[in-house]
Structure formats: structure tokens, C-alpha cells
Amino acid sequence: MEADYWSGVLGVPEVAVLVLINDGAGAVAAVDDIATTVHGGLLKRGIEAEVRLVAGNEISEAASQFVGQKTTSGENILVVGGGDGTLSSAAAVLAGTEVALGVLPLGTLNHFAKDLCVPLELDAAMDVIAARRPVLVDVAEVNGRVFLNNSSIGLYPFFVAERAAEQKRRGAGKLAAIGPALVRTLRAVSWQFVRITADKGEDQVLTPCVFVGNNFYDVGDFGHRESLSSRELCVYVVRRRTWFGLALLPFKIALGLVDRHRDLELLRPSRLEIISNRRETLVSVDGEATTMKMPLHFQIRPAALKVLSVPEPDTK
Numbered sequence: 473m474e475a476d477y478w479s480g481v482l483g484v485p486e487v488a489v490l491v492l493i494n495d496g497a498g499a500v501a502a503v504d505d506i507a508t509t510v511h512g513g514l515l516k517r518g519i520e521a522e523v524r525l526v527a528g529n530e531i532s533e534a535a536s537q538f539v540g541q542k543t544t545s546g547e548n549i550l551v552v553g554g555g556d557g558t559l560s561s562a563a564a565v566l567a568g569t570e571v572a573l574g575v576l577p578l579g580t581l582n583h584f585a586k587d588l589c590v591p592l593e594l595d596a597a598m599d600v601i602a603a604r605r606p607v608l609v610d611v612a613e614v615n616g617r618v619f620l621n622n623s624s625i626g627l628y629p630f631f632v633a634e635r636a637a638e639q640k641r642r643g644a645g646k647l648a649a650i651g652p653a654l655v656r657t658l659r660a661v662s663w664q665f666v667r668i669t670a671d672k673g674e675d676q677v678l679t680p681c682v683f684v685g686n687n688f689y690d691v692g693d694f695g696h697r698e699s700l701s702s703r704e705l706c707v708y709v710v711r712r713r714t715w716f717g718l719a720l721l722p723f724k725i726a727l728g729l730v731d732r733h734r735d736l737e738l739l740r741p742s743r744l745e746i747i748s749n750r751r752e753t754l755v756s757v758d759g760e761a762t763t764m765k766m767p768l769h770f771q772i773r774p775a776a777l778k779v780l781s782v783p784e785p786d787t788k
Contacts, residue, residue, distance in 0.1 A: 487519075487547045487548075487549065488538075488541075488547075488548045488549070489514070489519055489520065489521035489522070489549045489550075489551065490521065490522050490524070490534075490538045490549075490550055490551070491510055491511075491514070491521050491522065491523040491524065491550075491551040491552075491553065491574075491576075492524055492526055492531055492534050492535065492550065492551070492552050492553070492562070493506055493507065493510065493523065493524065493525050493526070493552075493553035493554065493576070493578065494526065494527070494528045494531060494552075494553060494554030494555070494558040494578070495525045495526060495527060495528075496527065496528050497528075497553060497554040497555055497558060497578040497579050498555060498578065498579050498580035499577075499578040499579065499580075500525075500553070500554075500578055503594065506525070506553070506578075507523045507524070507525050508523075509594070510523050510551075510553065510576065510594075510598070511523045513594070513595060513598045514551075514598055514601065514602070517598060517599070517601075517602035518602065519601070519602060521551065528554065528557070528558055528561070531552065531554070531558055531561040531562055532561045532562070532564065532565055535550055535552075535561070535562045535565040535566065536565050538550055538571070539565055539566065539569055539571055547572065547604065548570065548571045548572065549571070549572045549573075549574050549601070549604070549780070550562060550566060550571055550572070550573055550574065551573075551574035551575075551576060551601055552573060552574070552575065552576065553576035553578045554576075554578050554579055555577075555578065555579015555580055555581065555582060555759070556579060556581065556582065556583050556584050556620065556621055556758045556759050557579075557758050557759050557760045558579065559573070559575060559584055559585075559620060559758075560584075560618065560619055560620050560621075560757070560758040560760075563611055563618055563620050563777055564617070564618035566777060566778070567611045567618055567773060567776040567777045568773075568776055569778075570778065571778070572604075572606045572778045572779065572780055573777060573778065573779045573780065574600075574601040574779075574780045575588065575590045575597065575600075575601075575779065575780070576594065576597050576598070576601075577590060577591075577592050577597060578594075581759070583621050583695075584620045584621055585597075586696075587621075587696065587697040587700060588609070588700065588779065588781055588782075589781065589782050590781065590782065591782075600780055600781065600782055600783075601780055603780070603782075603783045604780060605780060605781055605782070605783045606778045606779065606780055606781075607701075607778075607779060607780075607781045608701065608775035608776075608777065608778055608779075609700040609701050609775070609776075609777050609779055610686060610687060610700060610701055610702070610703060610772055610773060610774050610775060610776060610777075611686060611772075611773045611776045611777050612684070612685075612686035612705060612770065612771065612772050612773065613769075613770065613771050613773060614684070614755060614757065614764070614768055614769070614770050615764050615765070615768060615769055617757055617762075617764075618773075619686060619757045619758045620686060620758055620777075621685065621686060621758050621759070622683060622684060622685040622686065622689070622706075622756075622758070623684045623755060623756060623757045623758070623770070624681060624682060624683040624684060624755070624756050625666075625681070625682050625746065625753050625754070625755055625756075625768070626664065626679065626680050626681035626682060626710070627680045627681035627710070664678070664679065664680075664748055664750075665677070665678050665748065665749070666679060666682065666746050666747065666748045667746070667747045667748070668682070668707075668709065668739075668744065668745070668746055669744070669745040669746075669747075670707065670739050670741035670743070670744050670745075671741040671742060671743060672741070677709055677737075679709050679710050679711070680710055681709075681710040682707065682708070682709050682710070682746060683706075683707065683708040683709075683710075684705055684706070684707050684744060684770050685697070685705065685706035685707075685708075686700070686705070686706075686772070687699055687700050687701070687702050687704060687705075687706060687772075688702060688704065688706045688740065689706045689708070691708065691736065701774070701775060703742065703772055703774040703775075704740045704741065704742055704772060705739075705740065705741055705742065705743075705744055705770055705771075705772050706738070706740060707738065707739035707740070707741065707744060708736045708737070708738055709736065709737040709739070710735070710736060711734065711735060711736060711737060742771065742772050743769075743770065743771045743772075744769075744770040744771075745767050745768065745769055745770070746766075746767060746768040746770075747766060747767040747768075748766055750766055751765065751766060752764060752765045752766060753766060753768075755768065
């Protein structure tokens with residue numbers, strides 16, 4: 473089996489394909505025997521792959537082993553099935569290498585797959601992988617940790633932590649946990665002074681939340697990104713509001729009613745530093761909350777990740 477996996481036909485470039493599926497991903501349970509389904513689906517499309525079901529916290533290590541064992545010629549593809557946090561763990565390993573990332577959107581929200589225009593339906597996503605069309609996209613970093621979508625401090629990471637606690641406490645799914653987590657977050661919200669240093673200057677602000685995106689997020693279009701390769705960070709600083717105004721902000725964003733001038737301040741730098749009087753702070757990174765030491769250093773890494781995307785339409 474191992475020999476088949478690494479073997480290539482004489483004169484044909486060798487292709488090594490490993491599929492890692494997060495066994496705890498939101499959509500995995502909805503597919504009967506997901507490993508067999510994916511293996512058979514890729515084989516039908518001419519791709520012989522090893523498929524593994526692994527725990528989410530094992531994705532990074534398994535990806536590292538694959539990168540270390542990759543073939544010296546031909547293509548090397550790591551297909552990852554899961555949500556944004558799972559993909560982020562793999563991207564942190566693959567960024568800066570020649571190994572291509574294939575995406576099976578098996579999470580709850582799948583923001584990266586949507587912005588990459590990868591279909592959410594499993595068969596269609598495997599078609600994208602079979603087409604083997606690599607593109608280079610940017611990744612971002614905060615204190616050396618890679619993220620694909622966004623990172624933030626203040627209101628949102630507190631909400632992420634509360635949502636995770638609600639899921640654990642009640643055994644609820646991510647969507648079901650949003651309501652109770654949002655209520656507790658708004659009750660506990662606090663403003664903090666932060667000093668923000670970007671490419672063109674420095675400012676000190678009192679804010680409940682600073683959002684940093686990998687490439688530009690259009691808050692008027694449900695947080696959609698038109699590009700994943702514009703070589704810039706997208707920084708939204710939430711302006712100080714009343715409690716009621718702050719409670720309305722998520723709904724205004726969801727409905728496309730946010731006022732970009734009154735509600736938010738926008739910066740589009742390549743580097744960013746955030747300093748507060750705290751030694752450490754809670755930070756969200758691609759939907760997962762973690763504690764980091766201050767100051768926070770953000771940067772964009774242009775064209776650092778090779779990822780399989782949808783083929784360009786045939787115009788002939």
C-alpha cells in the first residue's frame with residue numbers, strides 16, 4: 473500500500489496525495505464512511521490518495537510529517553477536510569512550501585472555501601482537487617501564528633470562547649451556541665485603550681474590538697472577500713458605542729446596514745502592531761480563541777500558500 477502510494481509511472485511525474493479529515497468537523501457525521509467516500513471519489517477522478525481520519529489537534533503534526541516526506545519531483549498535494557480552524561492548522565505548515573493545499577469544506581461555516589470559490593458540496597469539491605489548478609494566496613500572521621481568515625481582540629475572541637464553552641456545556645453545535653454566547657458576551661463587554669501602529673502612523677483608541685483580516689473584508693457584503701491575494705491586511709477598529717448600539721452592530725453587519733464611517737474605522741496596511749497596558753490578551757485566530765502576550769504583531773505574507781482552486785472557465 474505504501475509503495476503504491478509513492479509510486480509513479482516511468483516518465484510521468486510522481487504525485488503524492490494525502491487526505492487528512494478532521495473527525496470532529498461539523499459535516500463529517502453527515503456522510504456515511506467519509507474516508508471510503510473520499511478515497512473512492514478521488515480514485516474515480518484518477519487520484520490515488522491515502523485518506524486518514526484524525527483528531528483536529530493532530531492535523532498540524534500529520535501535515536508536518538507529510539511535508540518532510542514529500543516526493544522530490546512532481547506534485548505534492550495535501551487535501552484537508554474540515555472547517556476554517558482545521559485548514560488554518562494545515563496552512564501554517566504548508567505556507568512557504570511547494571506543497572499544494574486541497575480543500576474539502578466539511579466545517580460549519582467554511583469561510584475560506586467560500587472566498588476561494590470552492591464548492592461546498594463534497595463531489596464538486598473533489599472535482600476542484602482533481603483539476604489540480606494551483607493558485608498562490610496570501611496568509612497573515614499574528615505573533616508568528618498563521619491565519620487564513622481573520623484575527624481579533626476584544627469582543628469577538630470573548631464571544632468565541634463563550635461559544636466554545638456553550639458547546640461543551642450543552643453538547644450543542646456551533647450555530648446553536650451562538651445565541652447564548654452572544655448574550656453573555658454583550659453583558660461582559662468592556663472598552664480598552666489600545667495603541668495601533670500601522671504603515672502610515674500611530675493612533676490610540678478606546679474600542680471594544682479590533683478586527684484584522686487576511687485581505688479586504690467587505691462588511692457591506694456579509695464579510696465577503698473578493699481577493700485572497702491583494703497583499704494587505706484589513707483592519708476594522710470598532711468605534712465606541714452605547715451598549716445598545718454595540719448590541720445592534722452584529723445585526724447591522726449581517727444585514728449590510730453598517731455605517732463604515734460612524735461604526736468602524738478602516739485601515740489597510742501590510743503590517744500592524746497593537747499595544748495595550750495588559751501583559752497578555754485573548755485573541756481569536758480563525759474562529760479559535762487563544763491567549764497571547766502583548767504586543768501583537770500582525771503581518772501579511774504575500775503569495776505564501778499554494779492552494780487548489782476552481783479552474784478558469786473555458787472561453788473557447
